[in-house]
Amino acid sequence: MADKPLKRTNLYDWHVAHGGRMVPFAGWEMPVQYPTGPKEEHRITRTAAGLFDIDHMAQFSVSGPDAEAYLNYMTTWDTTLMAVNDAHYALLCYADGTLVDDIYLYRLPNRWFVALNASNREKDLAWMQAHTTGFDVTVTDVSDETYMLALQGPKAMEILQKVTEVSLASVPRFTIAEGEVAGIPTLISRTGYTGEDGVELFFDAGRAVEMWETLVEVGEPLGLHPIGLAARDSLRFEPSFPLYGHEISASVTPIEARLGWVVKLNKPFIGRDVLLKQKLEGVEKLLVGFEMVDKAVPREHYPVAINGGIVGEVVTGIYAPTVEKFAGHAYVPAQYAKSGTPIQIVIRGKMKEAVIIRRPFYRPAYK
Amino acid sequence: MNVDQNAKFMESHEWARKEGDVFVIGISDHAQDALSDVVFVELPAVGDTVTKGEVFGVVESVKAASDLYAPVSGEVVAVNEALEDSPEIINNDAFGEGWLIKVAPSNPAEWDELMTPDAYAAANA
Numbered sequence: 001m002a003d004k005p006l007k008r009t010n011l012y013d014w015h016v017a018h019g020g021r022m023v024p025f026a027g028w029e030m031p032v033q034y035p036t037g038p039k040e041e042h043r044i045t046r047t048a049a050g051l052f053d054i055d056h057m058a059q060f061s062v063s064g065p066d067a068e069a070y071l072n073y074m075t076t077w078d079t080t081l082m083a084v085n086d087a088h089y090a091l092l093c094y095a096d097g098t099l100v101d102d103i104y105l106y107r108l109p110n111r112w113f114v115a116l117n118a119s120n121r122e123k124d125l126a127w128m129q130a131h132t133t134g135f136d137v138t139v140t141d142v143s144d145e146t147y148m149l150a151l152q153g154p155k156a157m158e159i160l161q162k163v164t165e166v167s168l169a170s171v172p173r174f175t176i177a178e179g180e181v182a183g184i185p186t187l188i189s190r191t192g193y194t195g196e197d198g199v200e201l202f203f204d205a206g207r208a209v210e211m212w213e214t215l216v217e218v219g220e221p222l223g224l225h226p227i228g229l230a231a232r233d234s235l236r237f238e239p240s241f242p243l244y245g246h247e248i249s250a251s252v253t254p255i256e257a258r259l260g261w262v263v264k265l266n267k268p269f270i271g272r273d274v275l276l277k278q279k280l281e282g283v284e285k286l287l288v289g290f291e292m293v294d295k296a297v298p299r300e301h302y303p304v305a306i307n308g309g310i311v312g313e314v315v316t317g318i319y320a321p322t323v324e325k326f327a328g329h330a331y332v333p334a335q336y337a338k339s340g341t342p343i344q345i346v347i348r349g350k351m352k353e354a355v356i357i358r359r360p361f362y363r364p365a366y367k
Numbered sequence: 368m369n370v371d372q373n374a375k376f377m378e379s380h381e382w383a384r385k386e387g388d389v390f391v392i393g394i395s396d397h398a399q400d401a402l403s404d405v406v407f408v409e410l411p412a413v414g415d416t417v418t419k420g421e422v423f424g425v426v427e428s429v430k431a432a433s434d435l436y437a438p439v440s441g442e443v444v445a446v447n448e449a450l451e452d453s454p455e456i457i458n459n460d461a462f463g464e465g466w467l468i469k470v471a472p473s474n475p476a477e478w479d480e481l482m483t484p485d486a487y488a489a490a491n492a
Contacts, residue, residue, distance in 0.1 A: 021403075036427045037458075039404045230403075230429050295451075297407045297427040319406040319429060326407070348425070348432075 010147065010208035018226065027116035028056040033228035041231035042321045045194055046365075048223025049153035051215055052232060052242055058121035059146045059202065060128065063111040064137035073107060074131060076254060078264035079203060084106045087174050087191050091262055091283055092127065093271030097253040097278065098125050102244055106176045106189060112174075113146065113187070115200070122196045131270070140191070147205040151215060151224075152235075154200035154365065160199060160220040164188070171196070173366050182214035187254070194232070195239030195364040197291040214248045238291060238320050238362035240329070246300065246315045247287055247329055255279055256331070258287045285312065286337035289359040292326040292345070294352040303346040311336065323361050332356075368488045369396040371462040375438070375481035378490065382462065383478055389393050389437050389469045390478060395427060396461040397491050402428040403421040405454045410468055415443045417470060425468065426457070435467065439477045445469035 006029045020031030031053070033041060044050055050317075054077065062071060072079040077090035092100035103121040116124045121143060128139045151160060161168050166179035166188060176189040187202040203211060216224065232298040233243070240247045240258075248257050255263070255278040265276050277364075292298060298317030303310045308327050317328035332343065339358045344351040372383035380398035383390040399405065407427040417423040417437040424435040447466050449456055457465035472478070482490070 033403060037404045039406075039455075224485070234429070243486065295407065296409075297432065 006352040007056070010205060011053045011055070011212055014209060014212060015053065015226075020226070020228065025295055026056055028118060030192055031226070031228040032230050034204055034226055035354050036225060037319050038228065038230035038234065041225060041227045044223060044225045044235050045153045045196060045227055045231065045235055046272075046322050047154065048217055048225070049151060049155040049159055049198070050227035050231070050235075051192070051212070051224055052150040052152065052220065052227050053212070054148050054150050054200070055205070056118035057148050058116040058118055058143040059122065059139065059148065060114040060116065060125065061111055061140045061142045062114060062128075062137060062292075063312060064135070066135040066137045066231065067112045068107075069134065070135040070137040072267060073115075073135075073269050074128060075103070075105065076269060076275070077105065078262040078267055080267075081264075081313070084109050085175050085177065087176050087189050090260055091123065091254050091295070093254065093269070093275070094250065095274075097255075097271040097272055097274030098250045099244070099248045099252065099254065099257070100124060100250070102242060102248060102259075104189075104191060106187070106244070108176070108178075108187075112200070119245060141310075143166065146202050147208045147211070148200060148202055149212065150192050150194075150198065150200045151219075152192045152194040152196045153224075154196065155219070155222045155224065156196070156198035159215065159222055160188070162218045182211050184211055186211075186264070193241055193362075195241070195362055196235075196364045205271055233316075234318055234321055237316055237318050237327075237329070238322055238360065239364045240360035242287075242355040252285075252287075252331070253278060253283070256283045256287060283334055285331045287315070287329055288332055288335045288337050288356045290328055290330060290343060290345075290354045290356050290363060291361075292352060292354045293302060294354070296345070296347045296352040297326050298347065298354070299330040299347045304332060304366070305338050305346060305351060306332065308344070308351065310346070316344075320361055325361065327357075327361055368491065369455070369462075370484045370488045372440070372459045372484050374462065375483060376479055376487035377436055377438045377481060379436045381436055381438045383470075383481060385478065386469075389444055389471050392438060392468050393464050393466040394435070394461055394471060399458050399461045399465070402431070402433065404429045405457045406455070408452070408454050408467065410446050411443050413443050413446055416473075417441065417443060417468075418468065431449065437470070438481055439470055439472050441470040441476055444471050445466050476487040481492075
């Protein structure tokens with residue numbers, strides 16, 4: 001992957017012109033921050049509205065008479081529970097229960113739509129297309145022609161309502177609607193990955209600049225600001241949303257990652273046997289949240305110790321701006337995964353005290 | 368570029384400025400901008416000694432931890448306590464309120480060897 005040239009979204013020039021600091025991410029050149037800085041961008045999203053270019057993310061269309069049954073077999077969620085226009089978080093697992101990816105499912109009137117992680121796009125497509133045997137279904141990668149951006153924060157719906165005829169009051173959380181936004185045919189999904197209310201928008205990639213500039217123009221008087229990847233990371237961390245390659249990967253299962261709530265064991269799906277066994281018999285390691293007791297910044301891959309012995313490592317380490325804590329996620333042996341357990345994070349060779357605390361650090365505003 | 372004309376610089380972006388018998392040490396405005404939001408600073412204690420070119424502390428931004436290298440050798444005579452609770456002062460005023468430590472030099476001539484403001488600015492243009 002390192003040899004491939006980095007891809008640019010259609011908003012690349014806009015980001016650069018507005019001081020976006022471009023960095024490599026999942027094969028793309030994306031803004032890690034604007035001149036505002038990540039702490040302020042985080043605060044703006046929690047208190048007003050943030051606009052995120054997330055076009056690096058992948059989208060697949062799944063169509064055919066067996067689409068529901070196929071996705072029910074491929075993912076941990078029960079797709080038969082989803083009504084038309086429902087949106088739901090779901091997981092793709094390998095047969096050994098470890099994670100291929102975490103995804104979002106959307107049931108549209110005539111097809112299903114799936115949003116996936118940029119870094120897993122080719123792998124996910126190959127995985128999904130390799131398992132269509134026996135299902136009358138077509139899985140198509142529509143990432144290139146589909147633009148994806150997110151509008152998140154307490155002012156997001158008010159801003160969006162200014163540029164759409166769709167009555168957003170009739171689009172509840174975790175549903176999707178089709179309509180025009182800024183005159184552009186758009187899938188409006190009342191979802192997001194920040195812990196705030198808001199939407200993710202899917203539309204013709206050729207109209208990205210037009211959509212973005214319209215939202216900036218109508219949103220700025222209400223405090224809207226573009227947000228980079230650094231704030232996106234702290235915003236998703238505080239409500240304990242996992243990020244593939246960090247909390248979750250092909251070396252952990254949903255049960256270990258505390259994602260059992262997305263796993264419906266009462267139906268067959270790839271990975272079910274292992275997950276059922278883990279649910280019944282328990283697991284050896286578990287994801288925990290922790291905060292620092294000693295003042296220090298935990299970082300990904302720092303060793304985690306209990307009573308001085310190394311037992312695991314940090315998978316996300318961060319300064320969490322809303323809760324004003326140095327905090328993180330780590331895997332520890334299951335017997336220690338209790339809130340209140342003292343742990344140590346090894347930071348530059350020194351044991352720094354931390355404590356396991358209840359997740360999430362920040363309760364999503366829409367709950 | 369915002370460069371303190373009274374300071375001299377390390378290539379690694381620390382500055383030192385003579386104030387009476389001591390040197391005030393910090394990181395440059397250019398460095399704080401590149402680091403972005405500083406969230407934590409680890410500094411030596413008063414009475415510790417620092418050695419020119421060696422690590423004396425760490426500055427942590429949202430995204431990374433960066434070592435701090437001493438521009439001059441000597442004994443730490445003051446530490447900027449305000450940074451403990453408000454490390455963002457470094458972002459707001461890198462050459463002023465955002466200073467890190469003050470050092471009584473063991474060899475004041477070391478300061479003369481540092482980069483001039485113009486040379487530092489040119490190297491980071």
